[in-house]
Amino acid sequence: MLLQLSEIPLTTLSGIGKKTAQKFAKIRINSVQDLLFHLPFRYEDHTHIYPINELYVGLYATLQGRVIDINTTSRKRKMLIVQISDGNSAIMLRFLNFTTTLKKNFSKGKLVRAYGKIQRSCVGLEILHPDYEFLTSKQRLNDIKKNLTPIYPTTSGLKQITLRNSTSQALLLLKKSEIQELLPSGMYAQQMTINQALHIIHRPPSNLNLDLFNKHKHPAQIRLIIEELLAQNLSTLLIRKKKQKELANPLPKTSTLKQKLLKLLPFELTNAQKRVVKEIETDLVKTKPMMRLVQGDVGSGKTLVAALSAIRAIEHNYQVALMAPTELLAEQHMLNFSGWFKKIGLQVSLLVGRLKDKEKKKQLARIATGEIHMIIGTHALFQKHVKFHNLALVVIDEQHRFGVHQRLNFCNKGLKQQIYPHQLTMTATPIPRTLAMTTYADLETSTINELPPGRTEIQTVVISDKKRDDIIERVHNACLNEGKQAYWVCPLIENKSEISEIQSVTNISEKLKRKLPNLKIGLIYGRMQASEKQRIMRKFQENELNLLVATTVIEVGVDIPNASLMIIENSERLGLTQLHQLRGRIGRGSVKSYCILLYHSPLYKIAQKRLSIIRQNNDGFIIAQKDLEIRGPGEFLGTKQTGLVDFKIVNLIRDQDLIPEVQRIARYMYKNRPQNITAIIDRWIGNRNIYSKV
Known part of the structure; x- marks a missing residue:
């Protein structure tokens, strides 16, 4: 009988005791099969020993020699400098903030093998923090590695050598057993078995192309990438198929309330808004629950589209619920x-968490009887004590902040006699094509790709905060001499307490008041009372304030056409999408608008890249794609909320060309090998399985 590797605990492997197993568990490795599917993210070539005189800057190389000199220095920072020679030439190994033990380990005459990136110092070639090992004379020539060395994702206290030794034992067990082959042969060109792929990926032979491997283009890597993408695709396909079997209340065309609302508006809908409303209304007349995502740039008019959709349900005597990720956004929707x-x-x-018990009970009773037509709230909406009378449409705003589980749980609140509510989700963070085809494949997508007429393009400039006084003078001229309004945004800083953040934004407000005594300056931050925030925002809207100092709570807010200047402090700390969302608070009128991104030196390369992109682009779709490329899908979406994009080997940007092929295989599997679908999803997604709670 073959061993079931998924049932063999890690502690059966040599060198893994209870404490080490706990470290493995932190990265979701609990069995031998888990270990085999914990895949390297890059490789190093330790199979060739380079003579030191053949090394050059930029090369990653293995070299060996004897220690000929050891020095320490502590001028600016504590350093250990070890010089080794292979008999012909010498090179330095440099260690920063070394320990006494490390220094003792290096003694003159010891034989050392080291690996790292060759770089130039003021006195010659060196390797900073190399991987190294001490050799005996017998090992000098005989112990050269025959395979490329894998580098694994790890966690604190779990060394690469432990991961490699454990994986070697797992590969021996794999030879005695096999992992079930779930993908039929002949699905695509150069297809290999899962077992062949795992052996090659963990221990690639030295004659393989290292560059090809590090680009994840080898057939062994493609085999696993395709199966992991397949697991993601099949799980969303199951949601779609299940939804097709569900029933919803059809909402036929009505016009009375819709026309009343349209006549009240001081503007006409854009063509894009009209098109998206029509797409939604086409869904709502069906007996199947709508699953539609509306995406549109900041200020494109998504909220009004949601309102027109809600009216359709309300005219048929049903309720509508809108869920927002934060109380501030919920309050804004309420307005x-x-x-x-x-x-x-x-x-x-x-309906939000901070409501007092008496008020909350009153609202819950009115919701349960159907007296309330439209309910707006946060996560509080899908708590057990919330009972809807007859919910027919749920609207989820900023849907990228909610996972599939949360979206589906919210929809299930409206489940009544096996009739499901329609679902409309919205985002001002445009979803790049790769995510729309994978993570959000369970949703139909509508795009509002047009801004209301009269909007002017925002000019964005990046300026050092050393020129703060010049910027303050510009604010003075814009507000006092030109009659414009401005925002001064102070982003919250990670790892700082809430109290210190409030003190920080308050201090900046006080400094600006001293430097701009002729301006009326308001202050707003997240933990203010809702009524106080609304009072300040209303004063700003009615032009009773010249300048509003705020945290990023104004990322969502009211339209203020006269606000045409924004200064963002510490802009290097924010992601592209958030910068673009904040910038969207201005440029809502016909006046030329300016966004000034203040940064604090030193400005690192990744921050330089972000600020350069935001300065050159106003298109939210381009910015979202660049943000995805820089941060990856986990950060872009928030892996903790989605639980979907924490891939083992897939990179959606790198592997996007494989998606159409994977979609074809998914359709084949669903039709011809349905018995394999659950096993594929469990293998790659495990207890994060998105269909398990559908």
Whole structure:
């Protein structure tokens, strides 16, 4: 009987005790099969020993020699410098902030083998923090590695040597057993078995092309990339197929309330808004629940599209619920929807965590009886004590902050006699094509790719905070002499307490008041009372304030056409998408608008790249794609919230050309090998399985 590698615990391997097993568990490795699917992210070539006189700057190389000199220095920072020679030439190994033990390990005459990137110092070639090992004379020539050396993702206290030794034992067990082959042969060109692929990926022979391997283009890597993408695709395909079997209340065309609202608006819908409303209305007349994502740039009018969709459900005597990720955004939606709906006789309610018990009970009772037509809230909406009377449409704003589980749980709140509500999700963070085809493949997509007429392009400039006084003078001229309004944004800084953040933004506000005594300056931050925030925002909207100092809470807010200048402090700390969202608060009128990104030196390369992109682009779709490329899907979406994009080997940017092929294989598997689908999903997604709670 073959061994089931998924059932063999790690502690059966030599060198893995209880404490080491706990470290492995931190990176979700609990069995031998888990270990085999913990894949290297790059490789090093330790199979060739370079003579020191053949080394050059930029080369990653293995070399060996005897220690001929040891020095320490502590001028600017503590350093250990070890000089080794192979008999013809010498090179330095440099260690920063070394320990006493490390220094003792290096003694003159010891034989050392080292690997690292060759770089130039003021006195010659060196390797900074090399990988190294001490050799005996017998090992000098006989112990050269025959395979490329894999480098694995790891965690604190778990060394590469432990990962490699454990994987070697797992590969021996794999030879005695086999991992089940779930992908039929002949699905694509150069296909190999899962077992062949795992052996090559963990121990690639030295004659393989290292550059090809590090680019993840070898057939062994392609085999695993395709199966992992397949697992993702099949899981969303299951959601789509299940949804097709579900029933929803059809919402036929109505026009009375919709026309009333449209007549109240001081503007016409854009062509893009009209097209998206039509796409939604086409879905709503069906007996299958709508699953549609509306994406549009900042200021494109998604909220109004949601309001027109909500009216359709309300006219048929159903309820609508809108869920936002933060209380501030929920409060802002409450202002917008109540402003529109109260004029046409509809009741809107806000349900958030900070409501007092008495008020909350009152709202819950009105929701349960159906007195409230539109309910707006946060995660509080899918708590057990929230009972809807007849929910027919759920709207989820900033959907990238919610995972599939949360979206589906919210929809299930409206489940009544096996009738599901329709679902409309919205985002101002455009979803790049690769994510739309994978992570959000369970949704139909509508795009509002047009801004309302009269908007002017925002000019963005990047300036050192050393020129702060010049910027303050510019704010003075814009507000006092030109009659414009401005935002001064102070981003929250990670690892700082909430109190210190409030103190920080308050200090900046006070400094600006001293330097700009003739301006009326307001202050707003997240933990203010909702009524106080609304009062300040209303004063700014009515031009009673010249300058608003704020944290990033104004990432979502009201339209203020006269606000045409924004200064963002510490802009190097923010991601592209958030910078673009903040910038979207200005440029809402016909006046030329300017966004000034203040940065604090030194400005690192990755921050330089981000600020350069945001300076050169105003298109949210281009910015979202660049943000995905820089941060990867996990950070872009927030892996903790989605639980979907923590891939083992897939890189959606690098591997996007494989997606159409994977979609073809997924359709084949669903039709011809349905018995393999659950096993494929479990192998790659495990207990993060997105269909398990559908």
